[in-house]
Amino acid sequence: MSEGISQPDQPQPIEAHAGDKDLFSKFDDIIALREGLLSQGREDPFNLVMEKVLSPTRAICNGRETILLGTYNYMGMTFDPDVVEAGKQALADFGTGTTGSRVLNGTYQGHKECEEALRDFYQMDHAMVFSTGYQANLGIISTIAGKGDYIVLDIDSHASIWDGCAMGQAEVVPFKHNDIEAMEKRLKRIPEGAGKLVILEGVYSMLGDIAPLKEMVAIAKKYGAMVLVDEAHSMGFIGENGRGVVEDAGVIDDVDFIIGTFSKSVGTVGGFCVSNHPKFEIMRLVCRPYVFTASLPPSVVATAATSIRKLMHGSNKRAHLWENSKNLHKGLRDLGFKLGTDEPQSAIIAVIMPDLEKGAHMWETLIRNGLYVNLARPPATPAGMTLLRCSLCAEHSEEEVGQILEIFEKSGKETGII
Ligand SMILES: Cc1ncc(COP(=O)(O)O)c(C=O)c1O
Numbered sequence: 290m291s292e293g294i295s296q297p298d299q300p301q302p303i304e305a306h307a308g309d310k311d312l313f314s315k316f317d318d319i320i321a322l323r324e325g326l327l328s329q330g331r332e333d334p335f336n337l338v339m340e341k342v343l344s345p346t347r348a349i350c351n352g353r354e355t356i357l358l359g360t361y362n363y364m365g366m367t368f369d370p371d372v373v374e375a376g377k378q379a380l381a382d383f384g385t386g387t388t389g390s391r392v393l394n395g396t397y398q399g400h401k402e403c404e405e406a407l408r409d410f411y412q413m414d415h416a417m418v419f420s421t422g423y424q425a426n427l428g429i430i431s432t433i434a435g436k437g438d439y440i441v442l443d444i445d446s447h448a449s450i451w452d453g454c455a456m457g458q459a460e461v462v463p464f465k466h467n468d469i470e471a472m473e474k475r476l477k478r479i480p481e482g483a484g485k486l487v488i489l490e491g492v493y494s495m496l497g498d499i500a501p502l503k504e505m506v507a508i509a510k511k512y513g514a515m516v517l518v519d520e521a522h523s524m525g526f527i528g529e530n531g532r533g534v535v536e537d538a539g540v541i542d543d544v545d546f547i548i549g550t551f552s553k554s555v556g557t558v559g560g561f562c563v564s565n566h567p568k569f570e571i572m573r574l575v576c577r578p579y580v581f582t583a584s585l586p587p588s589v590v591a592t593a594a595t596s597i598r599k600l601m602h603g604s605n606k607r608a609h610l611w612e613n614s615k616n617l618h619k620g621l622r623d624l625g626f627k628l629g630t631d632e633p634q635s636a637i638i639a640v641i642m643p644d645l646e647k648g649a650h651m652w653e654t655l656i657r658n659g660l661y662v663n664l665a666r667p668p669a670t671p672a673g674m675t676l677l678r679c680s681l682c683a684e685h686s687e688e689e690v691g692q693i694l695e696i697f698e699k700s701g702k703e704t705g706i707i
Contacts, residue, residue: 422550
């Protein structure tokens, strides 16, 4: 470019001012925490890669054959031949995706069949499928409880529940985890005539404990509140027909909404809400996380529908999963680990670590010894705990549970945790 010839205006970089705030500065603490862990040469617990998945219970992870004990694949449906075949057939017949919202071009025969399978599974009048369980909570909660309404919920509720509450802008009144009296106290204080929604979970996924639903649902009804129960971690496993803690506690007919996910026992992705409320179908027009997003691909709803129908006949698998849960819980306790519950209450067993550093060390030792579990830390965990969360699968053999215990023993000794 020769000097003296005037050039058209070039865009100039905008100068930063000394007082400007970097919007990322709010993440500095977590960046420092992560860098601190990784600088010690640790494998990153939040960046595991599964290079090959061999079965619901085994995969090649970070180059090693690994037993999977942290996948929430409770009923092991991900490799069920009928489920896989249904997905392949739908892919061939309907293509890779719907490219549209359920209320426009995104409702295929498969979405209707999936909702029918859910109605049959829960014996309920209405079922609505969302693209994820997160969106099911976000959508249903924010749509039914708005400004001027009250939501009474357990303080340990899942992030998707909290986000649904925030989006709807109702008054949110949390109570201490699983505390029946505290819940009643909150309900008592709500002004008369206000809309009330009580939100509970069947199984709380951090510690693997269940809610006292019989008592809590009775109290909610006494105060005229609607009740929503998130059964993400119990569907398919808990209750005679796998309908969840609501079934086991005998309150399924008293709850207004059950929320669930396809990403755990069902073995794919997606979320749902079932209900007997006579006006429930209006949700399809007013619930923004249902309307303003693309629907699930046909292969996904086909696998979900097939899996849900098979789960109706899953009593042998349910019995085996309970055996696994009891054996692992007893084995870990006998080895001297501190657990989240005194007795096994679900397919989740949480091993409590002394602190994050020791927890990350134990996680890494387990993975190097061939076992994958979830490392959970605050703020996701209650009371600032660091947990190694183990979720069992109905496809874990008795022998595999034995191997899992051997790896825990070896790793616990190597790290000095036991
Ligand atoms: C209690 C609970 N609800 C909802 C969800 C969201 O499910 P999804 O994975 O389908 O978004 C989860 C997922 O971890 C969960 O644990």
